[in-house]
């Protein structure tokens with residue numbers, strides 16, 4: 115069976131770890147909140163700090179008039195076997211305080227650091243651990259005193275602010291409330307009891323503490339309260355006699371004060387019969403014992419919470435990706451795997467399965483034919499232009515039979531118009547491919563965590579696409595040039611064979627005459643060229659897409675990242691790690707999760723070890 119010390123020590127340890135990680139508060143139910151803690155609540159000057167100090171057996175809290183406690187103080191008491199007493203602050207972890215006057219000063223300074231020297235309050239806690247053979251394992255939270263009026267220099271809202279802050283601690287179901295009330299005031303007006311009743315109506319987690327018993331009017335006593343008749347709680351009331359202000363001023367030692375307190379009860383005619391259940395030492399033991407019971411009850415639910423959280427953290431780690439290995443070979447492998455994952459997505463876009471590849475067909479099916487249709491052959495083959503070209507081609511010697519040179523020039527001129535739509539198709543497909551690269555990178559889940567690699571892949575892919583575009587451009591231009599380079603002879607032979615019935619009877623069949631190049635003759639040349647160009651157009655409508663697919667689409671599928679692979683393979687280990695750089699926020703998040711995971715796992719181990727001892 116676990117001992118009391120080990121159980122409370124365990125909770126102390128876990129709380130401390132939670133604190134280091136900033137695990138308390140925040141989103142969801144945290145481990146911190148699942149652990150029991152003791153909060154000290156009371157009106158101003160009710161004796162909260164004095165009770166805390168007697169429990170610890172040391173002077174270490176700032177004193178003065180007005181509200182001195184202006185930030186929550188999370189005080190963890192660690193019982194040590196022997197040796198010197200010392201204190202440590204979470205905000206100055208490397209510094210051991212053995213002088214408790216310095217601890218007091220540090221609390222005051224640290225309070226001012228957040229709140230300024232004003233009388234404002236802050237709900238950011240100060241964490242203090244005290245290691246001593248004279249304490250019991252316990253975590254206590256000292257809170258600002260509840261007050262009814264704001265004093266000079268404080269905002270009007272301070273009364274409410276303090277109450278809200280204190281309430282935020284005591285309303286947690288795992289908070290044990292140490293409600294401090296001074297005996298020289300009517301218990302019915304106690305701020306502590308009022309708040310405790312509100313958040314814990316059944317009184318099962320409230321411990322009533324009555325201070326200043328020695329300051330009661332002569333002839334009156336607090337037996338009614340201490341024996342539970344005035345205000346009933348589930349736990350017995352504990353009476354306390356702290357040092358008076360005069361004692362404090364005289365520097366009366368805590369140990370002596372404890373002895374005097376013991377003597378007070380033992381010799382008191384009013385409380386002598388309760389003596390063994392009164393005093394700060396008894397209170398410390400009572401709390402510690404209660405805490406142990408509570409912890410024991412809570413262990414199953416704490417373990418459940420821990421296990422649930424471990425599962426959640428693991429799931430989140432899986433989602434954002436596990437840390438990357440440091441080995442160069444493994445990194446190279448990982449980069450190539452990631453590239454392949456991208457490549458798969460990219461191919462799915464082209465081959466179907468993912469949208470986008472169809473837009474390439476759109477280029478061939480709509481854009482290209484539409485552009486071809488718009489070419490200005492009407493203008494180029496107008497009577498006027500045909501006449502101009504043919505005459506120019508003839509030069510000083512008009513053609514004898516047929517205007518061979520004129521035909522060639524008209525055809526060449528027309529064919530060169532095809533370059534525009536051919537290049538436009540190349541560009542259009544280029545942009546579709548580029549967009550698909552962008553989309554594929556965004557859609558490759560595995561790449562999400564690696565912004566640098568995403569960039570590298572995008573750059574490499576775009577460079578490759580640029581090369582393919584250039585190759586494709588050359589190829590389609592060549593197709594067009596090939597059409598000019600050698601004309602289809604058959605077409606003209608057939609023309610020649612056709613009966614020239616449409617020719618005017620009086621026109622000179624051999625061509626030119628005095629009003630050489632009459633309209634009908636020119637129209638015929640124009641329509642012959644037009645028919646030939648129509649044939650070329652039909653051919654190019656088919657061959658341009660073939661060239662584009664061959665040079666760009668097929669290459670993109672085959673070798674989009676080939677150069678990149680070769681480069682990566684030659685890279686140094688440092689460059690590989692750099693490529694696998696992640697979003698700093700993500701890395702930070704992963705470290706956070708890993709740390710919390712560590713905390714929860716070690717908490718589980720510790721609980722296992724203690725609970726089954």
Ligand SMILES: Nc1nc2c(ncn2[C@@H]2O[C@H](COP(=O)(O)OP(=O)(O)OP(=O)(O)O)[C@@H](O)[C@H]2O)c(=O)[nH]1
Nearest residue numbers: 158159160161162163164182259326355356358359
């Ligand atoms: N005689 C006597 N004086 C006490 C007792 N408890 C507290 N005092 C005195 O009451 C004054 C206030 O006590 P603190 O312990 O500072 O009270 P507090 O509730 O912590 O005060 P704040 O943090 O300012 O709200 C001090 O001067 C103490 O010496 C007691 O049991 N007997």
